[in-house]
Amino acid sequence: MSEEILNRITRIKRMLRDLIEKGDLDYALEIIRQYEKVVLNDVEILSFKGVIYYAKNELDKAKEIFKKGLLINSTYFDLYFNLGCVFESEGDIQTAIRYFKRALEFSKTEEEKKDVLEKLKVHESIAASINETKIAFFIKAGLDNFIDDIILGLMDDYFVQKIIVTDFKQIDEGMQWADICWFEWCDELVIYGSRHELAREKKLVCRLHSYEAFTDYIFNVNWENIDKIIFVAKHIFEIVNNKLNNAISSKSIVIPNGIDLNKYTFKERQKGFNIAYVGYINYKKGPMLLLQLFKSLYDKDNRYKLYIAGQFQDERYVLYFNQMIKEMGLEEHVIFDGWQKDINSWLEDKNYILSCSITEGHPVAIMEAMAKGIKPVIHNFVGARNIYPIKYLWNTIDEAIEIILRSDYDSVEYRDFISSNYSIEKEISEIKKVIVSLDRMPKKNREMSVVDLVHKVNSLVQNNYSVNNDFTELLTIVITTYNRSHILKEDLENDLKMGRIKKVIVENGSEPNHVNVIKNLNLDKYGIQKIIYLNKNIGPNEGPKIGLEQVETKFVTLLPDDDIILVKDSTEKLDELLRKIGNDNVFLCCRYVMKLIKDKGLIPFYDRYKYNGLYGKDFLINMTKTGEIEMFTNGAILCTYEMKHFLNNYLPEPIFYNCGDYVLLARLFGNKPDKKIIITDKYLYIQRYGNNNTSSLSTMKEQKLYSHLISMLIAAYYCLKNSLLSKDEIIDSLLNRAQLLKNLYGLEISFTNIMVKYIFEKKNVEKFIESIKDIYNLDMGEYIPPEIIKIVNYI
Incomplete structure (x- = not known):
């Protein structure tokens, strides 16, 4: 924004202050109306606007405006303070105190603090009794369509922040601030949050809609750290729970979407010829079915028109629609109105809301239309019968046309159905019950001993893993250590590096005090074959190569100094599995990767069984498409001869200091696309996560x-x-x-x-x-x- 524009905005705001002080409120409102046509979501302007309505004694309007501002910036002092004043003038002192205390938290000047403290002092006894639950809502930009009404419904009773996440640091800060962390959608944000070191302290909620059920996101969330999963529809819960082997059933709840009926003007309507379609145009919405259905309806009566409020998400549908509308002669009868900011006004002259979706969660667009008294015509997508009466549903184009053409039309019935089943008040009431239950849950923080660790592993993966690992002549572990000698020594003492299985240690140029610890290790006790001391740190990619040169066993695995491997205590030993493999063209990898968070405990991280029986080329395709490798080198056991040759020729370049594993896998599977992947649960990999390692999620630069x-x-x-x-x-x-x-x-x-x-x-x-x-x-x-x-x- 240019300096000239900024100066102009400053002058406008100065003018508004003067007008409000003089009491020229209507003129100030007119200036604001003109300003908002050009500049959207300016919280200072919203604060002015709310103050004007407060001065005009339109208190409900003032509250609505101030709260809208908090949806845009939930740290803005004036909005909290002004809301406190509004509730105070209404005599609702408890709610007023809540907002004043929130204002105090976000005050930036001594004058602001003084104003709040004076208010709190007047109601000192009440203020002392109020201790608020803090809730942080984490959402990606553009995906907050369904959460604003919920936040508004909770705002008077809970201290809420809406955080539009553009950087994971916002999650770090928000989780530190909040008591309850709400992740709207099951996506990258909840994956990050569920693995965060604070996840074992805070209460976490994930609200899952529909598209997530058909993605890999659900497999990458650490569900143990999620305290409550809210589904908007029963069938979506059943799909996800089934995919997760019933792992989330006990902490899941279905709370359908609700809408604020006050936002949708109702009138009794009758049969007509205007068909509404609202939403994106993508494969999930049945776009081809939409056109075919409307063409059949048009052939019966050419007075019908199809109005589309939405936008294309795939260029191929643009081409298809353009061609087919022309081929069908529907140019004057299919009207594209684009995305609508005011859906209530757009729907005003419509007679039917048409849905052709093949899959949905709990669609809001249909509810919005029904709230206005518009007749629904809904494709019988999976789960639709659990949401709507059968008479609104159709299976075939002929059935859909019959619903439109038949004489019954009852606007009151459509609105009453939404009011009785899917009002925002009902949704908020159910969500508040969830919050109360979370508030009553005990805190989740404790330290874990080695015994706790193994017990926790067994309870999480339902296998009997042990620290007393069997010895095998077939395998050597290469451990590179750098300034973490105390962790390495402690793990060796507790048998957390596969017990006495052979080890080669590369001391990668650590500080002298760490080198001394390594020099004093009992080699026989820990199965250490050799320790190689380097004069300087040569990086994480070169160290294993040097250690590998000393390995004489058939198989080798590489292990950072701060990670752990436990072996399953079973009738068939790891040694027997290694003997069965017997050839070079195999990539053996453990099924489970766990994360051990410093002072917090153990959480599941990856279950890689889906790769069992696949080939290197399959994994190569997946890593190229997604950019993810699920820590696939961690815990990998490979042929020593092959790895020596491979690292000599395909060692990652220095530029890949932080993504060497990705490059190694790309080159390994790129050169051996037919290498067979075997996933086993006979051993398990645990990665430490703390301030001293490079695995911290906050280190992304x-x-x-x-x-x-x-x-x-x-x-x-x-x-x-x-x-x-x-x-x-x-x-x-x-x-x-x-x-x-x-x-x-x-x-x-x-x-x-x-x-x-x-x-x-x-x-x-x-x-x-x-x-x-x-x-x-x-x-x-x-x-x-x-x-x-x-x-x-x-x-």
Whole structure:
């Protein structure tokens, strides 16, 4: 925004203050109306506006405006203070005190604090008795459609913050602040929150709608740390619970969406010819069915018109609609009105709300139309019978047309159905019961001993794992350690590094006090074959290579100094499994990865059984499409001979300091796409998570993200080389990953656009490398990954 515009806004706000002080309220309101046509969601303007209605004694209107402002900025002092004044003038002192105390928390000047403290002193005895539950709502930008009314409904009774997450640091700060952490949608945010070190202290809620049930998100959430899962529909709960093997049944509840009927003007309507469709146009909404149905209706009576409020999410549907509308002769009868901010006004002249969806959770658009008295015509999607009366549902186009053409039309019935079943008041009432139950739950914080650890592992994965691991002559563990000697020593003493199984330790140039600890280890007691001391730290990628040179057993696994491996105590030992493998072309990996959070406890992290029996090429495709590897190198047991050759030829370059595992897997499976993956539960991997390791979720920096995107080019190269993915699929994968990183971390997508342009326009590699160095400070040095140069040959 230019300095000139900022100065103009400042002058307007100064003028408004003067007008309000003079009592010229109507003129001030008119200025605000004009201002809001140009500038949206200015909380200071909303504060002025609320003050004007307060001065005009329109208290309900004032409260509505102040609360709307808090949905935009839940840390704005004036809004809290003004709401406190409104409730105080109404005689609701308890609610007033709540808002004054919230204002105090967000006061920034001594004058603001003084004003609040004076208010609290007047009602000192009441203020002392009020101790609020704090609730943080975490949502991604653009996905807050269904949460605002809930927040407003809780605002008077609970201290709430709505946090639009663009950076995971906001989750860190919000979880620190809140007593209850509410994650709206089951997506990356709840995955992060459920694995957070605060998740074992705070109460966590996840509200799951519908699309999430059909994604991998549900498998990546640490459900043990989620205290309550709210589903908007019974059938969505059943789908998710079934996929999770009934793991979440005991803490799940179905609370359907509710709407505020006051927002939708009702009138008694009658049969007519205006059909409404509201929502995105994508495969879930049955767009082809929509056109075919309307064409059949039009053929019976050409007075019907289809009005569409929404937007396309797939360019292919744009092409289809344009062609078919023309082919069907419907140009004058299918009207695209685009996305509607005021759906109440748009629906005013409509007679029917039409849904052709093949899948839904609990659709709000249908409820909005019914609240206005509009007749619903609803495709019988999975779960629809649990939500609506059968008479509103259709299975075939002929049945849908019959519902539209038949004589019955009862606007009062449609509105009453929503009022009785799906009002916002009913939804808020059920949510408050959930919050009360969470408030009554004990805190979840305690330390864990080694005995606790093993017991917890067994209760979580239902297998008998032990710290007293059997010895095998077939396997050696290579452990690289750097400034974590005390953790390594403690784990060795507690048999948390596979007991006495052979070990080679690489001391990677630690500080002298750590080196002394390593030198004093009892080699025989811990099964240590050799300790290699390096004069300087050579990085996480080179260390294992040096250790690997000393391994003489057939199989090897690499283990960071702060991680743990437990072996299952069963009749068939790990040794027997290794003997059965018997060939080089196998990738053996443990089924479960757990996280041990410092001073908090153990949580499930990954269950990788879905990869059992697949091949390297399958994993390569998945990692290229998603950018995820589910820590697949952690706990991997591989042929020593093969790994020695592999690390000599395919060691990740220094640029991949933070994503070396991704590059290793891409190269391993890219060169051996037919390597068979075997997933076993005979041993288990535990990763420590704390302030002293690089696994902290708060360590994500721009350079790491840029390196990660570059590493995806490595995987893309091998997919193209092995004809596993097409050029277009590669582009989609890179751009989708970039968009995700933009949503989560604010990373600009232009970096990926430069990569795509280089590869698919076959630009000069030197210019590409120079540009990312100059613009993004990402220096590859003299070690240019050869795949980046070669990839253009496969386009």
